[in-house]
Amino acid sequence: MNQKVVLITGCSSGIGLALAARIAKDEKKRFMVYATMRNLGKAELLVEAADRTLGRTLEIRQLDVCSEESIKACVDSLPERRVDILISNAGMGLIGPIECQSIDEMKTVMDTNFFGLVRLLKEILPDMKKRKKGHIVVISSVMGIQGILFNDVYAASKFAVEGFCESLAVQALRFSLNISLIEPGPVITEFERKVYEEGLKTDLSKADKVTADMFTNIYLKNYNQIFETLGQTAEDVAEHTHRIITMDNPPFRHQTNTLYTPMTTLKYADPNGDLPIETFYKMVFEHDKVFNASLNFLKLLRWRSRKSFTLEKDKST
Numbered sequence: 001m002n003q004k005v006v007l008i009t010g011c012s013s014g015i016g017l018a019l020a021a022r023i024a025k026d027e028k029k030r031f032m033v034y035a036t037m038r039n040l041g042k043a044e045l046l047v048e049a050a051d052r053t054l055g056r057t058l059e060i061r062q063l064d065v066c067s068e069e070s071i072k073a074c075v076d077s078l079p080e081r082r083v084d085i086l087i088s089n090a091g092m093g094l095i096g097p098i099e100c101q102s103i104d105e106m107k108t109v110m111d112t113n114f115f116g117l118v119r120l121l122k123e124i125l126p127d128m129k130k131r132k133k134g135h136i137v138v139i140s141s142v143m144g145i146q147g148i149l150f151n152d153v154y155a156a157s158k159f160a161v162e163g164f165c166e167s168l169a170v171q172a173l174r175f176s177l178n179i180s181l182i183e184p185g186p187v188i189t190e191f192e193r194k195v196y197e198e199g200l201k202t203d204l205s206k207a208d209k210v211t212a213d214m215f216t217n218i219y220l221k222n223y224n225q226i227f228e229t230l231g232q233t234a235e236d237v238a239e240h241t242h243r244i245i246t247m248d249n250p251p252f253r254h255q256t257n258t259l260y261t262p263m264t265t266l267k268y269a270d271p272n273g274d275l276p277i278e279t280f281y282k283m284v285f286e287h288d289k290v291f292n293a294s295l296n297f298l299k300l301l302r303w304r305s306r307k308s309f310t311l312e313k314d315k316s317t
């Protein structure tokens, strides 16, 4: 059977874990998945999710995107070093005022989210070019298109990813390779919990009162509600990505969350770039009641549609 080899990074939790399990369970068994993580001691959840595919269409390997040696050792361990589909997923978040973040913290985000992808491609791209076959899939974010309050460095890391891929995509076409950026909005994973908990622990003594208040009483206060109303599941993002890797002509960009698209559309609607900035400002500072009411309305709609879906399912079984 001519299975495609898929290498995924960051599979110990969240989107990477869901992706590995979903692709390994492909109905037509079209893929052999190498699900990687930097710490194999965290493999338990993936082993559970992989179920009967483990050792069949899914194998687990060690890979740290911040270590060239670890990436090389992992690729060297694959049959003929072949990777047909690379899914660069490993990443981390960072929120808060920049006055309260160290340059080292910021460098770790860039090193993981941006240079992690660069290191992977330096190892894998030359072989893909030789074979004139391959698909590079990158889990970017809506923040690769649009910055969000208090996500300055994280958004910068995703913008870097998008600029890098957009430049590379033209060269890739010359070798018949595809590149796809997957752009989820908020997804309910460990990412959300880690970022929020770190955010709560931020030492705000270096920030002025207005900034500290904005972060605590506006951003952090609404954070959980935004994830609750707009958040997708990792499985949903995995389903979208599975669809992208099975297409003959996969798109360069794919947003996974239709509830979020009105926000990103603002970016393309105004070449001056003022529209999204002014709209976000108004949503946060002038219309916070309307914004909250809209979130509550969305929450209600989602609850109702989930309820009627469950009722429909119950009727049909």
Ligand SMILES: NC(=O)C1=CN([C@@H]2O[C@H](COP(=O)(O)OP(=O)(O)OC[C@H]3O[C@@H](n4cnc5c(N)ncnc54)[C@H](OP(=O)(O)O)[C@@H]3O)[C@@H](O)[C@H]2O)C=CC1
Pocket (backbone or CB within 6 Å): 009, 010, 011, 012, 013, 014, 015, 016, 037, 038, 039, 042, 063, 064, 065, 066, 089, 090, 091, 092, 093, 112, 139, 140, 141, 142, 183, 184, 185, 186, 187, 188, 189, 190, 191, 192, 194, 234
């Ligand atoms: N959750 C969200 O709202 C959104 C997330 N994304 C993106 O999705 C991707 C996955 O995040 P998500 O699943 O949500 O978050 P999780 O925190 O659940 O997963 C992140 C994964 O990346 C791994 N990782 C971190 N650093 C490294 C490294 N140096 N080498 C290898 N693996 C590493 C983590 O491993 P470990 O367990 O060892 O830390 C973990 O497996 C990220 O790129 C993120 O930016 C995009 C849009 C929205």
Ligand SMILES: CC1=C(/C=C/C(C)=C/C=C/C(C)=C/C=O)C(C)(C)CCC1
Pocket (backbone or CB within 6 Å): 140, 141, 142, 143, 148, 149, 184, 185, 186, 187, 219, 222, 223, 226, 263, 280, 283, 284
């Ligand atoms: C919707 C919205 C907001 C928050 C958005 C958030 C919190 C998005 C998070 C996205 C993530 C986590 C992407 C990960 O890559 C604001 C700025 C508060 C106000 C304006 C509208």
